[in-house]
Amino acid sequence: MQRIPEPEELMDDPAQALAYARADFTEANSLFVELVERQSDDGLHGLLLDLGCGPADIPILLAHRHAGLQIDAVDGATAMLDLARQNIARDHVAGERIRLKCDYLPCPDLERNGYTHVVSNSLLHHLADPMVMWDTVLHCAAPGASVVVMDLARPHSVVAVEALVESYALSEAEVLRRDFRNSLLAAYTVEEVREQLEAAELGGLDVQMVSDRHLAIIGRVS
Numbered sequence: 370m371q372r373i374p375e376p377e378e379l380m381d382d383p384a385q386a387l388a389y390a391r392a393d394f395t396e397a398n399s400l401f402v403e404l405v406e407r408q409s410d411d412g413l414h415g416l417l418l419d420l421g422c423g424p425a426d427i428p429i430l431l432a433h434r435h436a437g438l439q440i441d442a443v444d445g446a447t448a449m450l451d452l453a454r455q456n457i458a459r460d461h462v463a464g465e466r467i468r469l470k471c472d473y474l475p476c477p478d479l480e481r482n483g484y485t486h487v488v489s490n491s492l493l494h495h496l497a498d499p500m501v502m503w504d505t506v507l508h509c510a511a512p513g514a515s516v517v518v519m520d521l522a523r524p525h526s527v528v529a530v531e532a533l534v535e536s537y538a539l540s541e542a543e544v545l546r547r548d549f550r551n552s553l554l555a556a557y558t559v560e561e562v563r564e565q566l567e568a569a570e571l572g573g574l575d576v577q578m579v580s581d582r583h584l585a586i587i588g589r590v591s
């Protein structure tokens with residue numbers, strides 16, 4: 370099935386951002402955090418960059434679980450960052466260690482080779498040019514940094530897309546069902562991501578399916 374790009378890269382519509390922030394992504398967020406933690410046996414330390422942080426649920430989770438972590442959380446949508454700011458303001462433990470940055474990627478101002486961990490959940494399929502993700506990883510990751518990028522994987526058919534929407538968004542608001550469908554249609558396949566990584570000279574990173582609908586790119590940059 371051919372990829373259909375997202376209508377908009379950024380989630381800058383306040384109603385859309387609020388619906389996303391209110392949705393329950395516990396299962397996907399837990400899987401993502403587990404993948405990030407698996408990359409570092411002795412806990413997470415240093416500076417972590419979260420690309421396309423949305424309402425900052427994942428940075429908050431990571432900051433709670435790893436006291437040695439400082440986090441830069443980047444998103445290009447002011448509507449989403451307003452919600453992230455509110456979530457962080459409510460959380461005095463985690464909030465102090467999370468710095469929000471309003472940057473539209475690609476962003477040359479991000480610190481070059483400054484990050485011990487570069488992570489991203491559910492951003493890749495938003496990007497009209499996926500190489501923006503890999504160029505940003507190369508720009509920001511310190512030598513030996515861990516990388517975990519997770520996203521939806523595009524199903525083989527429209528029928529398979531609708532089956533996933535029914536399985537995972539049956540009782541969600543219509544705006545969320547629409548966003549989930551659009552995301553599945555815009556997602557990349559494992560094969561396409563492998564080609565992207567080869568082109569970016571990041572072929573050392575591993576690409577695998579990590580659930581019935583998610584793929585993950587995992588490894589370390591040299």
Ligand SMILES: C[S@@+](CC[C@H](N)C(=O)[O-])C[C@H]1O[C@@H](n2cnc3c(N)ncnc32)[C@H](O)[C@@H]1O
Pocket residue numbers: 378379380381394420421422423424425426427443444445446449472473474475489490491492495496
């Ligand atoms: C589906 S949300 C994922 C949010 C968060 N990572 C999570 O897992 O809950 C994708 C986010 O990426 C942001 N985004 C999309 N394209 C972007 C770009 N080119 N630069 C910066 N942020 C972008 C959107 O505004 C949105 O907040």
